[in-house]
Amino acid sequence: MDFEFLLRVAEKRIKAALGKSDAEPQLKGIVTRLFCRQGFYLQMGQDGSLDGTKDDSTNSSLFNLIPVGLRVVAIQSVKTGLYIAMNGEGHLYSSELFTAECKFKESVFENYYVIYSSMLYRQKESGRAWFLGLNKEGQAMKGNRVKKTKPAAHFLPKPIEVAMYREPSLHDVGEAVPKLVGGPPSKSTTSEPVVMNGGKPVNKPDKEET
Template structure:
């Protein structure tokens, strides 16, 4: 059976098992504590690991907490998102079947729906769902749609202070400076070496498709 004692420092348990489980008036609690003691408790907050009673009292579920924690990070390797990249200049980035990169005002334009896949931490590949072409940047900073996925299709994704994302070529730089995906005020792509992180033309909001 279970015998519970209290101390002035707070509640703690003195568990002794004898006989069948049904004889324990706190069977559910006892089994829960056994499960917690026998598991590795990986990822649980240290304060809760040290105080399992507090964990139970607060209704904590470490597996659920870990799952939620993992989903809150968009740069984990293997993560895939369907988004439309909406620029601060109010254009949606698109890649047509000829490989032309452009901006469009049309919210539900098929060529603007992108699959954004994390290929490593903080690095993504961007592919048009309708055309199957990958967003790529040449050595000269020109954006184009690539049939094959290669190192020119990798972009460093960063969340800026204003909440927008920027995408800089992982492979290419211009005189040591990063080259960014950018759409100008007319919705046309700018050469990467002419874009700067602070420019609104390089800022994109990954919007959920509707």
């Protein structure tokens, strides 16, 4: 039997035992800008703040869209390395660690815009998803106030380049130290998708974007 073949097999086994991959990085994603139908590019400031900008050339509006599941993505700022996350009350925040609150389902809407919904949280009784969104002033909105049929939730990715990524290490939500945007991470430490409403009643929903 070919000695070099045996050597390659042995190397792969050693790497597997050490938790290393022979094909890292192995996730194909894109570097992109996300243009909201409200007329703004989503951006993250150096302090982790999230809002919209009209400038289509600033580095703060560049994001890594990393596939972490079937039609599920992590949205990471190229400039800061922080992930966009949504907590159990619908507030957006930026996180240094990749947690379940950083997972967003990516869906193509009927008008060819893309919508991003939290994989972890939604309305408890109605089951309605919570979405990433910007209001008419370019401010980040609470996910439970964003309707998928409204411009606030509609984003048009404008890819810059295809890139390869290593799979982010999943941490418990409680480990995240947030860069506050609208609220802290959830107190939950689960890494599995659950249906929650942040302890708020759902019979009187928050006012939604029109």
